[in-house]
Amino acid sequence: MSTASVIVIGNEILSGRTRDENLAWLAVELNKIGVQLREARVIPDIEETIIKTVNELRSQYDFVFTSGGIGPTHDDITSETIAKAFDVAYICNGEARAILANHYGEENLNEARLKMAHLPEGASLIENPVSAAPGFMIGNVVVMAGVPIIMQAMFANIKNQIKGGKPVLSETLSIFLTEGIIAKGITEIQNNFPDVEIGSYPFIKNGRLGTSLVSRNIEQARIDEVVAKIKSFVSELGGEIEVIA
Amino acid sequence: MSTASVIVIGNEILSGRTRDENLAWLAVELNKIGVQLREARVIPDIEETIIKTVNELRSQYDFVFTSGGIGPTHDDITSETIAKAFDVAYICNGEARAILANHYGEENLNEARLKMAHLPEGASLIENPVSAAPGFMIGNVVVMAGVPIIMQAMFANIKNQIKGGKPVLSETLSIFLTEGIIAKGITEIQNNFPDVEIGSYPFIKNGRLGTSLVSRNIEQARIDEVVAKIKSFVSELGGEIEVIA
Numbered sequence: 449m450s451t452a453s454v455i456v457i458g459n460e461i462l463s464g465r466t467r468d469e470n471l472a473w474l475a476v477e478l479n480k481i482g483v484q485l486r487e488a489r490v491i492p493d494i495e496e497t498i499i500k501t502v503n504e505l506r507s508q509y510d511f512v513f514t515s516g517g518i519g520p521t522h523d524d525i526t527s528e529t530i531a532k533a534f535d536v537a538y539i540c541n542g543e544a545r546a547i548l549a550n551h552y553g554e555e556n557l558n559e560a561r562l563k564m565a566h567l568p569e570g571a572s573l574i575e576n577p578v579s580a581a582p583g584f585m586i587g588n589v590v591v592m593a594g595v596p597i598i599m600q601a602m603f604a605n606i607k608n609q610i611k612g613g614k615p616v617l618s619e620t621l622s623i624f625l626t627e628g629i630i631a632k633g634i635t636e637i638q639n640n641f642p643d644v645e646i647g648s649y650p651f652i653k654n655g656r657l658g659t660s661l662v663s664r665n666i667e668q669a670r671i672d673e674v675v676a677k678i679k680s681f682v683s684e685l686g687g688e689i690e691v692i693a
Numbered sequence: 694m695s696t697a698s699v700i701v702i703g704n705e706i707l708s709g710r711t712r713d714e715n716l717a718w719l720a721v722e723l724n725k726i727g728v729q730l731r732e733a734r735v736i737p738d739i740e741e742t743i744i745k746t747v748n749e750l751r752s753q754y755d756f757v758f759t760s761g762g763i764g765p766t767h768d769d770i771t772s773e774t775i776a777k778a779f780d781v782a783y784i785c786n787g788e789a790r791a792i793l794a795n796h797y798g799e800e801n802l803n804e805a806r807l808k809m810a811h812l813p814e815g816a817s818l819i820e821n822p823v824s825a826a827p828g829f830m831i832g833n834v835v836v837m838a839g840v841p842i843i844m845q846a847m848f849a850n851i852k853n854q855i856k857g858g859k860p861v862l863s864e865t866l867s868i869f870l871t872e873g874i875i876a877k878g879i880t881e882i883q884n885n886f887p888d889v890e891i892g893s894y895p896f897i898k899n900g901r902l903g904t905s906l907v908s909r910n911i912e913q914a915r916i917d918e919v920v921a922k923i924k925s926f927v928s929e930l931g932g933e934i935e936v937i938a
Binding site for chain 1: 704705706707708709710711712713716717720721722723724729730731732733734735736737742764765766767769797801803804805806808809840861863865872873875876877879880883890891892893894895907909
């Protein structure tokens with residue numbers, strides 16, 4: 449099992465102007481490739497904060513994925529800041545420059561656009577099929593754009609280089625009993641199956657209160673055992689069950 | 694200007710099962726009451742992680758808002774853990790118990806439901822008009838439910854006790870020029886108005902590439918000055934402008 453954290457970089461998320469979509473998307477996609485997302489942070493475009501956060505998280509998790517701040521404008525400081533976090537030079541990457549020259553035309557490669565070819569020394573490029581300017585990977589840190597469509601395309605182009613484990617499987621039982629009624633019995637099942645993570649989430653559907661019980665493990669057989677126990681317990685209480693695979 | 698951080702607590706967000714809505718909502722609402730959201734974290738239901746995160750952030754920011762983990766089930770560990778973070782007892786709060794007894798009936802107040810009356814000693818309650826079980830505030834930490842409708846109702850009931858400053862105002866100019874074209878000029882304007890935060894965000898609308906330029910300050914007059922400078926600069930370049938107040 450590999451572990452990861454996500455850093456969403458951008459004042460616009462913290463000010464409420466932009467609703468982040470990248471965290472939820474990455475949570476799902478990382479799980480598919482057997483990488484467990486352990487923590488996410490949303491931080492502003494402040495050099496000191498970015499350096500501190502990247503260095504703290506890259507030492508704690510197998511991979512760190514960042515989104516945001518790699519464009520051509522004054523508030524795009526992620527690439528230069530990551531170079532400082534790794535204590536390497538921030539240089540014009542020849543391969544990235546060639547991609548941009550091909551995309552914009554050499555004559556249109558102004559200072560702002562050239563900024564997008566400046567990367568930490570030693571970074572390897574992540575292709576951007578949407579708008580050319582590449583993302584990059586350095587050490588265990590994957591640096592991607594903030595625009596969701598571009599971030600997703602970059603992730604598709606890097607994910608084969610991310611060494612994950614077995615994906616965590618899950619099965620959800622949605623039952624029309626409230627958490628307060630089932631908590632004691634579910635706690636007993638959880639205690640008997642400590643390796644299977646049982647999450648309990650209240651919901652309201654068509655005006656009826658209920659609870660979704662999500663069993664998670666890398667082995668389907670263990671999930672099946674827990675689901676059978678939960679079903680049997682709920683039946684005893686006379687609860688109605690909806691299964692969501 | 695007061696500062697805040699938000700901690701979203703819950704494995705279900707990190708696994709991708711549930712898409713968090715609380716961060717984006719709080720970002721907007723905090724700004725309205727003059728509290729600047731400086732950082733947000735999404736962390737799992739792990740005692741050690743919650744304690745470390747709460748203690749780190751409550752010493753850094755004026756307020757910390759948490760969502761998630763205050764229900765009756767085994768995976769709801771936020772309240773007990775916050776007591777540990779503050780090094781105070783985790784006790785049955787008489788006022789909270791009375792609210793729950795009134796809601797469920799004394800005869801239905803089982804162990805799981807009583808758990809929701811257990812809070813850190815010294816916490817003051819936050820009323821929950823949706824499902825009775827209260828949130829609470831201790832020190833500068835506001836502890837709320839994870840279910841968005843309940844979290845929002847709790848926030849409405851606590852926000853008068855949050856001392857904010859002047860709200861940050863903003864004005865957005867959406868222009869049909871790409872970031873690479875305008876970056877240099879916008880950087881100059883930003884350098885001349887260092888107190889006004891200018892954010893630059895690319896967009897695609899009806900197949901046309903453009904940039905949203907967001908000017909933010911607590912004084913409308915300063916925003917007006919910057920917006921005028923940007924309009925004049927964009928006109929010189931022949932760009933088309935859409936104003937979004």
